[in-house]
Amino acid sequence: MEAPGYLSDNFKVTVDDAQGSAGTEFDSTILDMTGFDSVLFVVKLGTSNAGNFAKAQEDSVIGFGGVQDLLGTKSAGQKTLLVDVQRPVKQFVRCAVIRAGANTTVDSVVAIQYNARNLPIVQAATVALAQAMAPAEGAVA
Numbered sequence: 402m403e404a405p406g407y408l409s410d411n412f413k414v415t416v417d418d419a420q421g422s423a424g425t426e427f428d429s430t431i432l433d434m435t436g437f438d439s440v441l442f443v444v445k446l447g448t449s450n451a452g453n454f455a456k457a458q459e460d461s462v463i464g465f466g467g468v469q470d471l472l473g474t475k476s477a478g479q480k481t482l483l484v485d486v487q488r489p490v491k492q493f494v495r496c497a498v499i500r501a502g503a504n505t506t507v508d509s510v511v512a513i514q515y516n517a518r519n520l521p522i523v524q525a526a527t528v529a530l531a532q533a534m535a536p537a538e539g540a541v542a
Contacts, residue, residue, distance in 0.1 A: 409530055413525075417510040420506065422448075433492060436517055440494055442510060444482040448504055455497065460493050
C-alpha cells in the first residue's frame, strides 16, 4: 500500500506579518500564480470594524500598475476573512485588506497557493515544515 501524500506537499505558503493600526488599505505580497491554479487568502484582523473587508486583485505585471479588483471576492464582517480564488486570469494576484477603522490591525495575511501543476512544492526559506507519518507519542524532537 502506497503511503498517502501530505497536504503540505501540494501547496505553497506566503505570510505577511502584522500591520499596525491605520484607516488605510493594506496590500499583501504579490504572488506569481505560474504553476498554480488557485490561491486562498486567510486574513486575521486584530480588531473588528463593520467596514473592514478583504478582496482579491490581479494584474498582468508584478508592478501592479493596472491592478483590477476581482468580482465576487469581497469577504467582510468577521475577524477572520477568507478569499479563495480559482483560475485567476492574470499571472499576478494579491489580497487587499480595507481597514475602515483607525484602530484596525491586520495580524497576518496567509496566502496558500494550491492546485499546483508541478510537484514537489518548494516552500520559502522563511517557512518551517514538519511532516510525520504515524508518529509515536513522546517528547517533541
